[in-house]
Amino acid sequence: MVGLGFRRDIHNEILDLDNDAKPDFVELAPENWMRFGGYWGSIFKKIKEKYPIICHGLSLSIGSPDDIDDEFLDELNLFFAKAEPLIYSEHLSYSKCDNAHIYDLLPIPFRQDAVNHIVERIKYVQDKLERKIALENVSYYSPIGAEMTEQDFLSQILEKSDCNLLLDVNNVYVNAFNHKYDAKEFLDNIPLDRVSYIHIAGHDKVEEDLIIDTHGQDIIDPVFDLFEWTIAKIKPVPVLLERDFNMPEIEVLIGEMNRIRQIAKSVWGDNYVVK
Amino acid sequence: MLLNKETKDLQSKLTEYVRNGKLPLIKGAKQDKLHHYRRLVYNIIFNSLSNAYPISSGLLGEERWKELVDEFFINHNPQDPQIWSFPFELYEYVLKSDYSLKSGKSYLNDLLFFEWIEMEVYAMEDTEIDKYIQLAKKLEIKDNFVLNPYIKMFSFEYPVFRKEEKIEEMEKGKYFIICFRDIDTFKVHYLEVDALSMIFIENLYDNNGNLKISLDLTSELINAELEIKNIFPLIEVLNDKGIILGIRE
Ligand SMILES: [Fe+2]
Numbered sequence: 312m313v314g315l316g317f318r319r320d321i322h323n324e325i326l327d328l329d330n331d332a333k334p335d336f337v338e339l340a341p342e343n344w345m346r347f348g349g350y351w352g353s354i355f356k357k358i359k360e361k362y363p364i365i366c367h368g369l370s371l372s373i374g375s376p377d378d379i380d381d382e383f384l385d386e387l388n389l390f391f392a393k394a395e396p397l398i399y400s401e402h403l404s405y406s407k408c409d410n411a412h413i414y415d416l417l418p419i420p421f422r423q424d425a426v427n428h429i430v431e432r433i434k435y436v437q438d439k440l441e442r443k444i445a446l447e448n449v450s451y452y453s454p455i456g457a458e459m460t461e462q463d464f465l466s467q468i469l470e471k472s473d474c475n476l477l478l479d480v481n482n483v484y485v486n487a488f489n490h491k492y493d494a495k496e497f498l499d500n501i502p503l504d505r506v507s508y509i510h511i512a513g514h515d516k517v518e519e520d521l522i523i524d525t526h527g528q529d530i531i532d533p534v535f536d537l538f539e540w541t542i543a544k545i546k547p548v549p550v551l552l553e554r555d556f557n558m559p560e561i562e563v564l565i566g567e568m569n570r571i572r573q574i575a576k577s578v579w580g581d582n583y584v585v586k
Numbered sequence: 587m588l589l590n591k592e593t594k595d596l597q598s599k600l601t602e603y604v605r606n607g608k609l610p611l612i613k614g615a616k617q618d619k620l621h622h623y624r625r626l627v628y629n630i631i632f633n634s635l636s637n638a639y640p641i642s643s644g645l646l647g648e649e650r651w652k653e654l655v656d657e658f659f660i661n662h663n664p665q666d667p668q669i670w671s672f673p674f675e676l677y678e679y680v681l682k683s684d685y686s687l688k689s690g691k692s693y694l695n696d697l698l699f700f701e702w703i704e705m706e707v708y709a710m711e712d713t714e715i716d717k718y719i720q721l722a723k724k725l726e727i728k729d730n731f732v733l734n735p736y737i738k739m740f741s742f743e744y745p746v747f748r749k750e751e752k753i754e755e756m757e758k759g760k761y762f763i764i765c766f767r768d769i770d771t772f773k774v775h776y777l778e779v780d781a782l783s784m785i786f787i788e789n790l791y792d793n794n795g796n797l798k799i800s801l802d803l804t805s806e807l808i809n810a811e812l813e814i815k816n817i818f819p820l821i822e823v824l825n826d827k828g829i830i831l832g833i834r835e
Contacts, residue, residue, distance in 0.1 A: 342668045348712035349736070350772040370667035376587075376594040383667045408601035411663035412672070414634070415627045417600055420593050420614075428588040452623065453616035456596040521619060523626075 312549040313572045314338055314365060315564060316526075317358060319351070324561040326357055332565045336363040336397065338551050342370050345390045359394065365508070365549065366396040367477075370412060373432055373446065374405035374419035384439045391440070397549070398508050400445040400477040403429075403465065418451035421464040426471065433472040445507045447477035450485040450514075450524035461486065462500050475507035480538045481530070481553075485514055485522045498541055506545050511538050511571060512553035527556035530567055539574045547579045604628070606660045630669070631659050638673030639701045642694060645753065654685065670709070677702050693744040693753055700746045703738050707767050708774050710736045715769065718832030721825045725814050730834040731795035736767035737829065739788060747776050768828050777827055782808060783820050787829075795834065 314336035317325060325337065337358060344355055358364065370383065391399065404416035419425050437443055448465055459467075469476055487494035513528030530552075538550075552567050599612050600620070604627040609620060632655055636643050643651040655676075662679050666672040677698040680686060686694035718732035742761045746753060762784040764777045779787065785807055789800035797814070805812040824830040 343670060345668065346671075346711055347709050349708055349710060349767055351709065352712050353772070369669075374597075376589055376597055380667065386667075405597060408597050409663070410665075411601065411605070412665065412667060412669075413601060413604060413627050414630050414664070414669045414672070415604075415623075417597070417604070417623065420596050422590075422593050424588055424590045424593050431588055453619040454614055455600055455612060456593065456614040517622070521622070523622060 312336055313568050313575065314549055314551045315568060316367075316551060316553050316555065317362075318555065318558065319343075320558060321561060322354055326354075326361060328561070328565070331569075334362065334552075334568060336365055336549060338365045338367050338553075339394075340369050341366045341387055341390045341394070341399075342368065344394075345386055355393075364394045364396045365398045365400070365551070366391065366394060367447075368399065368401040369414070370406060371401045371436065372405045372407040372412075373401055373436070374403065374425065374429055375407045376405075376428075377407050377410060379432055379435055379439075380407075381439070384436065388440060391442075398445055398475075398477075399440065399442060400447055400508055402449050403446040403468070404449045404451075416449050418449070418453065418455055419464075420455045421457040421459045421461055423458065426464060426467045429468055430471040433468075433474045437474065443473065443475055443507075445475035445477040447479050447510065448482050448486075449479070450482040450489075450522075452489060452521060452523070454490070461490070462492075462497050466501050469502050469505050474505075476502070476505045477508045477510060478503075478506045478541070479510035479512070479524075479553075480541055481510065481512040481514055481534050482524055483541075484534050484537055485524050488522050489520070494537055495540065498537075498544070503541070503545050506548055508548055509538070509542070509550045510553050511535075511550060525556060526553045529559070529563065530570075535570065535574065538571070539578060542575065542578050547575070550575060607656075628659075631655065634669055635673050635676055638705060639676070639698060641701055642697050645697070646689070646691065646694075650689065654680075671706075674702050674706070692758070693746055693756060696742040696744045697746045697753070699740070700742070703740070703765050704774050707736055707738055707765050708772070710767065715831065717835040719835055720832055721821070721830065722833070725797065725818065725821065727798050727801075727814060729797045731790065731797065732831045732834050733791060733795050734766055734769060734829050734831055736769065737791070738765045739763070739784065739791075740765075741784075745778070747778065764829065766827070766829055769831070770828075775827065777823075777829070779820075786812075786817060786820065787824070790830075795830075 312335040315334040317337040317339040402416050405419055406413055406416055483494050483497060511530055512526045513530050514522050515525045515528060516522050550571055552571060599610050603609055604624045607624055635655055658676055658679050664672050664675060680698055681695055686692055713735050716732045740763055743758050744756045745761045747763055762779050762781060767774050786800060786804045789803045793799040801812050
């Protein structure tokens with residue numbers, strides 16, 4: 312299963328895709344579609360008719376010091392009843408603090424108390440939503456007051472809670488570059504058996520020693536290589552091509568999806584099906 | 587709470603920085619990389635607000651608009667988990683802070699609301715619409731209308747919805763506006779009406795499209811006996827625009 316992020320700026324193109332060019336699923340952010348009627352409500356119905364949906368959230372803020380927003384979880388549940396997502400994933404980061412949403416992903420301090428805090432919140436959210444969530448390893452540009460490695464932080468959270476991992480291969484590549492560690496060693500030291508979903512994307516190098524995870528470029532070969540290396544170690548899962556900015560022609564995205572599909576087939580076999 | 591105060595403070599420090607742009611010393615951080623967080627967050631906020639308010643931001647000019655966004659993002663805690671509807675909070679902030687008076691742009695409250703409401707009506711959640719038949723040439727007092735549910739009614743001090751007039755020269759007064767979404771095309775339209783029409787339409791909406799009750803209530807309010815024939819031209823307009831959809835089956 313290879314999917315594509317559903318972007319409004321290319322919604323007609325995505326809805327027109329068929330046969331070999333058709334993604335196996337689309338990913339969308341519930342926050343951008345909940346409580347929406349009218350034109351976008353009608354487009355949502357078309358998406359639902361044509362594609363399985365995976366929901367990738369933005370505002371849960373699992374790493375926040377602020378309380379989980381129960382009203383928001385209720386809204387999510389209402390939306391999930393309509394979207395029937397295969398997976399609900401979120402980011403292992405925080406986007407709300409001191410009672411303010413900031414609509415972007417900030418890095419959580421890699422610390423023991425943060426691990427415990429997050430593990431408790433994952434349980435709370437999963438109970439409320441009556442489903443498992445998959446948390447994504449995010450890219451970060453600076454650690455904040457770290458007392459353990461990113462690898463230990465992520466592993467502990469996965470081991471102490473029963474959530475799944477959305478493994479963003481590009482983010483592993485970006486973080487390994489930015490923080491000077493070995494991507495494969497990192498991957499070998501996290502519980503890869505918990506991966507339930509994969510992201511792959513492009514990025515931008517903004518400084519000599521800094522890459523930003525922009526989702527605004529084509530995927531580079533080393534990231535494809537890391538993807539191939541990684542999936543040999545795990546069971547088949549859905550894989551998403553993430554592209555949010557600097558949108559190319561739809562053919563370029565189809566080409567990238569095909570390449571992902573080819574790699575997946577070569578590793579996981581022809582009958583690469585996800586259950 | 588399992589989170590230590592120190593960890594929480596670190597998270598607050600970073601959040602404060604992305605909101606106010608004043609870089610503090612943050613334990614264990616690459617100080618020279620933190621500005622990317624400020625830049626990324628600020629761009630998201632700035633673009634979201636600028637896209638929601640293209641006319642208002644244009645009229646204030648780049649510098650003043652940026653000042654307003656900065657002030658707002660420092661002083662106001664965004665509450666909406668959905669970024670598409672978060673710009674409404676800027677309107678509320680401006681309304682509460684008397685910014686429009688202080689900035690000498692007294693029309694700004696109306697203009698921000700005008701720009702916001704288009705988005706809100708455009709996105710309004712879909713609801714079931716009752717079955718209806720075409721409006722007859724001759725109405726009967728027992729008729730019940732089915733009304734377009736995607737509608738907001740409000741009044742302005744400035745006619746900011748009039749595209750042909752220069753906003754700086756608009757006359758202060760009382761203007762009644764209906765903003766509605768076409769049920770078929772999803773396009774959002776505006777209709778300016780007089781005070782009496784507004785009262786009648788509000789009564790229609792408050793009474794589930796019941797013609798008799800709406801006429802009676804409106805008559806009572808203006809102290810005059812309204813009949814169907816007095817209000818028929820307005821009903822035709824509302825039907826033509828797609829506000830009155832038809833007669834309930
Ligand atoms: Fe991702």
